[in-house]
Amino acid sequence: MSYYLKKNWKLLFLPCFLGLMAQGAYAIIQLLMMQSFQAAFDLNLREFVQWTCACIGGYAAYLGLSAIAGALESNAKRKLNNQVRHDLYLTLLNKKHPEYHSLDNGVYMSWLSTNIKQIDSLGWTSFFNIVNQLAMIMCCVAALLSLDWIMLAFGLISAVIMLIIPKLFTKRMEKLGQACANAEAQGLSHIKDILAGFDVFRAFGRANQFISKGDSASNELENANCKLEISQTFITCGISAISVCLQFLQQIVTVFLAIQGRIIVGAISSASNLTAGITNGLSSIASGRMSIAASKPYFENITIHEDDVLPQEEPIAERCYNAISMMNVSFSYGDKQVLNNQSFLFEKGGKYALTGSSGCGKSTVLKLLLGWLPNYQGSIHFNGKDARDFTQEQLLQQMSYIEQDVFLFNTTIRDNITLGDNFSKEMLEQAIKNSALDGDLANMPLGLDTPVGENGSSLSGGQRQRVAIARALIHKRSILLVDEGTSALDQKNADIVEQSLLDNPDLTLILVSHHLSQKRKAQFTKVYELEPITLVSEN
Structure with a gap:
């Protein structure tokens, strides 16, 4: 995966940059909302209206940047998927005849269809999500630092905790991802075999067998993927629970600082959002890292890339053999x-x-x-x-x-x-x-x-x-x-x-x-x- 990210850094730069701008707009919105809440607390209608209008403008910028970044991300994923398929074609072309025919065509169809979808959802989507969440974290950290260093310190401690936890599950997700890829290839191969024998089933009155074999192959496709998704769900929920606990602790710290007079009372309304931006961002990054780990087996089928230097074939000395x-x-x-x-x-x-x-x-x-x-x-x-x-x-x-x-x-x-x-x-x-x-x-x-x-x-x-x-x-x-x-x-x-x-x-x-x-x-x-x-x- 890293090969394609490095090769296409120019393609990825603009959607990532616009994503950073969008997250920056979100952090600024939270600071504006603090001022709006403080104006309401002080019963200052004029300042309340001004700050609220500024918040609306900030949201307009945030949504516009997010929409453009999302469109560019979709275009980048399209080009990345096409590059992966291109390299898979090169990989197949590089196989010797016995090696190529050692696997069924259904397996290669799975590589070029199902595997690409998994690479898209587990790999590219997770990458862009991680980049956006990193941008969110950086902007929220900067916003918290503008309020009080204690809030920033707590945010960094939360970051360390949320970065360590996913490492406990990375190997398991890689193993599940490999099992899912193998099961999908096997199931697709069985479906191809069943469809190829359609006329045989009908000619011998075996419609029920056609359906039962089809259902069995369908289960092969779905069971491994279901197991992968269930594991992802439980792990993500556990990480989210830790994230929620950290948010509650951050809220307590914010109220304490407001009572001490170190931050404005209005900060209580948005400080939790900024903290959530850090903890939820780290939780999403943790989930994204596990997804990327699960996508790793799908890239292992690629053994040659477009810009790899292939050995030049020696010219044939004679055009015709005597x-x-x-x-x-x-x-x-x-x-x-x-x-x-x-x-x-x-x-x-x-x-x-x-x-x-x-x-x-x-x-x-x-x-x-x-x-x-x-x-x-x-x-x-x-x-x-x-x-x-x-x-x-x-x-x-x-x-x-x-x-x-x-x-x-x-x-x-x-x-x-x-x-x-x-x-x-x-x-x-x-x-x-x-x-x-x-x-x-x-x-x-x-x-x-x-x-x-x-x-x-x-x-x-x-x-x-x-x-x-x-x-x-x-x-x-x-x-x-x-x-x-x-x-x-x-x-x-x-x-x-x-x-x-x-x-x-x-x-x-x-x-x-x-x-x-x-x-x-x-x-x-x-x-x-x-x-x-x-x-x-x-x-």
Whole structure:
């Protein structure tokens, strides 16, 4: 949190300064009210009216400054929240493929939504509240000092007491904040899973299970937050009780000083307000410090900031690879081995197919080439250079990957193909033709500007795959990895797409398929037929 406060001190200065001015106006109002009360005590109507008018003017200034400061605070919190989200995106982008996929997307959604709300309420709001209360305390201290040093001394003693108490609860609030963050992420992940399975629940008549699981996930979200709020409430009430006791003692001191003639009698009316400004301010600061402590776990997900210096990637020596070799490669998912000392050779411009039954490692080969599965045995070389010497980003600059479960952004077909880049009309038309998407677009009134819906829900499975193929083709990667990428196409369109890929002399194609006709196999440079690994037990 301190990182963002230091970075944005210019943004925070004006609302904090106006808050200080507002609290100064409040302290001046209390001094004016003393004079007004004293005039009433002396039965001086003229001075009473003058001082009362001055109080009204002071309140107008106080409310105006407070309103402007509040608006600036809201704008500052908006910008701070956007910066936190930006750094969370950078953090996610910095994760390796296995690390990113080790958590469910629901967890990341929680980071970017629920956690930001908690940072806003527990962090930024508490910070501005603490600044305002500090300003209030300073102004009230100055006002009390203008009355009598004994009142100031009592106020400082109150300050010490109120600053010590919160330290007793800081660790507990941090622990509760962490538990709340974890529970919210878990609950949101469960809700995402339930919503994704909505059609399954309805198809099998499990409406009650849908509701019960939803209620259970809702309880996960709310219970931890409720526990955090209850603890905050009890601790805040205890601190407030101590604050009230200190105010009563301050009132006794004020009356004693008035009897002694050291302060005017009118001071009795506002001295308690000034003292309350100190004790209540310190109580609010104590509560704010606990809230900030509870917000700490929400910042721990951020591991990289915008102005952190990132290591520069080494430029890739060659734009295209003449050969990719995989020698004696073995890989296991936990205890399940899917590749065992297997070797492959893919040469530039060649067309290769990986066939075999489910679970024999076809998709694993592609993921190894993409750098997504680093914990393998054996060697993988690009033009004789070890794949481990490349970053994952460098490898992806050379390859495009099309999988069976295609993801599309909730925007237009055009944006899903171009990903925001500018391509000539000819390049776009060529990619559409080679992906067999032209027939679909001809039947869409909006053509390329047709919205696809959330994850392509407005398109058929085949249309989504054709969009993904067009996206891969237009970005001109020298190596295309296709993992059942034409499985959702009808035979006619599948033949058109596959033939287009096979006819491209500059493209190195590695295609995964369960079944290929003998005629189609003959068109590939080489077909690797993988077999599942059979464990042999020894008697």
